[in-house]
Amino acid sequence: MRTFVLLCSVLTTIDAKIIDLSSSDRVTWTFVNKNGSVSGPATVPGGVYSDLQKAGVIGDILSRDNDVLTRWVALDTWTYTAKFQVSKGDLESRVIHLVLDGLDTTAFIVVNDHSPIGAVNNMFVQYVFDIKPTLKAGENVLNITFLSPIVAAEIRSNKAFAPPECVPSVYHGECHANQLRKMQASFAWDWGPAFPSVGIWRPVYIEAYDGAVIRWVTTHIKRVEADWSLTVRAYIETSKKVTKIDGVLSIAIKVEGKQTLKKWKQVNVETKADGTVVEEIELLISGNMIRLWWPNGYGEPTLYDLHVHLTSNIKSEDSYKDLKVGFRTIEIVESPASEILGNTTAGKGLTFYFKVNGFPLFMKGSNWIPSNILPELGESDKDTIDNLLTAAHDVNMAMLRVWGGGVYESDYFYDKCDQLGILIWQDFMFACSMYPVDPPFLNIVTQEIEQNVLRLQHHASIAVWAGNNENEVALRGNWYETSTDFKKYEEDYIKLYVDTIRPIVADIDPERRYLVSSPSNGIESEQEGYVASNPYDPHYGDTHYYNYFADNWNMNTYPKTRFASEYGFQSLPSIRTLKTATSNPEDLNLDSKFLAHRQHSPNGYAYIENQLTGHMKLAANDLKYFEKFVFYSQISQAMALKTETEVYRQGQADWYTMGALYWQLNDVWQAPSWSGIEYGGRWKMLHYFAKSFFAPVLVSPRQLASDYIDVYLLNDRFIPVVDAVITVDIYNWTSFTPVNKKQFPGNADALSAKLQDIDMNYWDYKKEQIFLKFSLEAPGVKWSPSNYIFPVPLKSIVGLKTPNITITVANVVMRNKDKLEYTVNIEVDSIVLFLWLDTDIKGHFVDNGFIVTEPKLTVQFICNKYVAPRDLQNSIELQYYVN
Structure with a gap:
């Protein structure tokens, strides 16, 4: 009888026995600290902070300063x-075999009180141990003892120090994170707390x-004229x-027309000394049987079911994996920029762009940090x-960068990206540090890179591998006082x-580009010996750019780049979100310890205030100062x-x-950060604005230092966009009726940005009294959002009134698939800036942060569970900018 267990999204099945050791009625787990004073039932997969919360030993770890108050957990030794x-x-x-998909991080494993069967020291790898000699019929006992990661990191640092020693003190974190192959951010970051957890964070089971x-299975897909070559490698x-494997390896793929293509081969080979062998099968597939996989916004992300099957001649035993593959080509093009831009300043250096299925695509997206500070x-x-x-x-968004200070995400994460058409720029987990290179460290890194490239390689969403986050610029820029020993x-x-x-990636996944670092000058950095003299050279590669001193609402302050893989600004989360971390009203004050x-x-906070007050009025004695500061910080970040x-x-x-991948998409706790989505899922104004500034077709004006306006x-x-009409409405702040309206022809080639032939300067009006609204109509363009220019900082405008606003929710509730859709009607009597709708009902508005230039507008509210329209109406709270 076959036993099945779903270990990850790539379904693994074998005729042999699988004993799942996850917590269940059949398998009981407990935890205890070193001196036995703290113990309780454990959940596996899980972690010690999660278990201590469930047991009531500690409270909500994200409440107030519990990140510091619970640090004793990370300093103890824990046995599961x-x-x-x-x-x-x-x-x-x-x-x-005992198979451990993820142990966090330094641990010893004992079965039935025998000598330890193994020691582990990398949370990013799967460990497999032979336990046949130690098992017995009846009850068995598995003990996994985790050392304190703080202590383990310090012990290693004393032997193989690499800077920096500690994170900045303002992080309230711990030292020597770079010594452990553990989520680097668990020792604290500038956007998150320190929770150096331990535990069995991924499945554990016995396979017999x-x-x-x-x-593992990797798939290597290449275009062969009009057809496709699919090479499947099975790592057996x-x-x-x-040392002998005798059987049949076969593959089957379901393609268009409900057809299934199959191929098989006889396997009769000696394994290597470690008991492994790699076998491959190539299948040529006609191009008319395949639809391409496209990134979000450029086409459908079509996936096909692939079945890989090994039948062993020993007892006719089966092992197989089921996965989904997408057919697409992808490359990073680094060729002379002069081929596109001519012999100009911009034409110096090399291009840096992603070509997908033969087309150069502009990558719009963000950076992904772990979705929870506790990896389990x-x-x-x-x-x-x-x-x-x-x-x-x-x-x-068409791309997310999985940042190098977190974790290699779950199979479920990458499956979801495959389905949604979200390409992944995948960093390896090295960030903002120098790292040791002693033989034990390199050995565990080798295992980590091999396994994670093998695990993730088949995903259509994986676009590029990058060796680290910011370590090239850290070394060249002497971030950690390494210049005295630079060599x-x-x-x-x-x-x-x-x-x-690099050789590991090249061997397992030769089709994808490996970038040694991000940011980097790409090929140019490699030619300069891998540490470029200026890794931020805008003529090459990708850049990270942060500047909290310039006027960040002014387009003329930003530098050129071939590819912006990080950039951002902080804001505070909403007060609703902050209140999930504290019930003390005194904490909701900028001067509070909280x-x-x-x-x-x-x-x-000084940077936020500087950006905010550069454009908006906010008096220190305002009775709603904190409430406005939070809201205005989100306006400032979004703009x-x-x-x-x-x-x-x-x-x-x-150029x-x-x-353009901004920093960052998500949050791990309720705190000021660069995110567009708050911890808990509430959208900031930034995320709503992203829908417009990432729109497929957009009129984008730029006010120059000369006060002329370029329109792109x-x-x-x-x-292409042809026969378009670009409308420019000039509004006085006191009226819905434009004081002037101009229309211009517009056009743009496919996949392009084009400066329009529009000569525009409307400063015959007093700049503080007006603003400009840009809109587009064109055949075949269903939606293009309006765009705006505010000629002077908002704090200097004249005529903006305090509006009267009426909100009503229509009684008719529409069902859209598994969602409920409510229509919210808004009526105003004057221009409104950044009108923000908020509710404590779980869901989100389709749009928000409106620039209101008409007396009526509607917006949809989407949620999962029914609520009476009148209750939704009564729950909606409003905010907007006032001078």
Whole structure:
């Protein structure tokens, strides 16, 4: 009888026995600290902070300053114990392995009080141990003892120090994170708290078989003229005691027309000394049987079911994996920029853009940090993953960068990206540090890179691998006082990212580009010995850019770049979200210890205030000062990111800028950060604005230092915009009726940004009394959002009134698939800036943060559960900008 267990989204099945050791009625887990004073029932997969919360030993870890008050947890030693049954029949299998998909992080494993069967020190790898000699019929006991990650990191640092020693003190974090192959952000970051957890964060199980198992599958898809070549590599594994594999390997793929294509081969091979062998099958598929996989906004992300099957001649035993593959080509093009831009300043250096299915696509998106500060919750909370990725999809994002200080995400995460058409820029998990290169460290890194590339390679969403986050610029820029020994650290850098990691990626996944670092000059950095003299050279590669001193609503302040892979500004989360972390009203004050504790960016509030007050009025004695500060911080963040993103999109025309991934999509706690979505899922104004500034077709004006206005037409479609009409309405702040209206012809080639032939300067009016609204109508363009220019800072405008606003919710509730859709009607009697609708009912408005230039507008509210329209109406609260 077959036993099935779903271990991850790639379905693994074998005829052999699988004993799932996750918490259940059949398997009980407990935890205990070193001196036995703290113990309780455990949940596996899980972690110690999660278990202590469930047991009532500690409270909500994200409440107030509990990140520091619960630090004792991370300083202790914890033992997890499981009791489970094994039958005599189970023990008859030739191979019996304990498989641990993820242990966080430094631990010793004991079965039935025997000597330790193994020690582990990397949370990012799967460990497989032979436990046949240690198991017995009846009850068995598994003990996993985790060392304090803080102590383990310090011990390693004393032997192989690499800077920096500690995170900045304002993080309230811990030291030597770079010594452990553990989520680097768990020791604290400028956007998150320190929770250096321990635990069994991914599944643990026993596999028992006689023949062999397919451990990994990679797929190598190439275009062959009009057809496709699919090469499937099966990484087959058995026990070292069994060195012969005899059986049949087959593949089957379902393609268009409800057809299934199959191919098989006889396998009769000796394994390597470690009991592994790689077998491959190539299948040529006619192009008319396949539809392409496209990124979000450019086409459908079509996926096909692939079945890989190994039948062993030993007892006719089966092992197979089911996965989904997409057919697409992708490359990063780094060619002379002069080929596109001519022999100009912009034409120096190299391009840097993604070509997908033969087309150069502008990559719009954001950066992904872990969805939870506790990795086991980030792994298991599929609702949060769904909500965040769907939110990215819904605002026209085509790419997310999985940042190098977090984790290699779950199979579910990448499956979801495959389905949504979200490409992934995948960093390896090294960030903002120098790293040791002693042999033990390099050995565990080798295992980590091998396994994670093998695990993720088949996903259509994976676009590029990057060796690290910001370590090239950190070394060249002397972030950690390495300049006195630069040569040593340069050699270490090359040994890790070039000599160790790069060959592994090239061997397993030769089709994708490996970038040694991000940001980097790409090929130019490589030619300069992998540490460029200026890794931020705008003529090459990708850049990270932050500037909290300039006027960030002014397009003329931003530098050129080929690809903006990080940039951003902070804001506070909503007061509703802050209240989930404190019930003390005194905490909701900028001068409170609570908010000082939550701000991990040095001078962070001063930077927010500087940007905010540069454009908006906010008196220190305002009775609603804090409420307005929070709201205005979100306006300021949204406007700054809108401005910078449109600069990069306009830059496609004259610099061939081809990507804008802002920092950051999501949050791990209720605190000021760079995110567009708050912890808990509430959208900030930034995320609503992203829907417009990432729109496929957008009129994007730029007020120059000379006060003239350049107007760009941005077109991210495969067809040109022709016969368009660009309308410019000039409004006085006192009236809905424009004081002037001009219309101009517009056009743009497919996949382009084009400066329009429009000569515009309307400062015959007093600039403080007016603003400009830009809109577009064109054949075949269903939607293009309005855009605006405010000629002077809002604090200087004259005539803006305090509006009267009426909100009503229609009684008719529409059902759209599994969602409920409410129509919210808004009536106003004057111009309104950044009209914000908020409710405590779970759901979201389709749009928000309105610039209201008409007396009536409607917006949809989407939620999962029915609420009476009158209750929704009564729950809606309003905010807007007032002078």
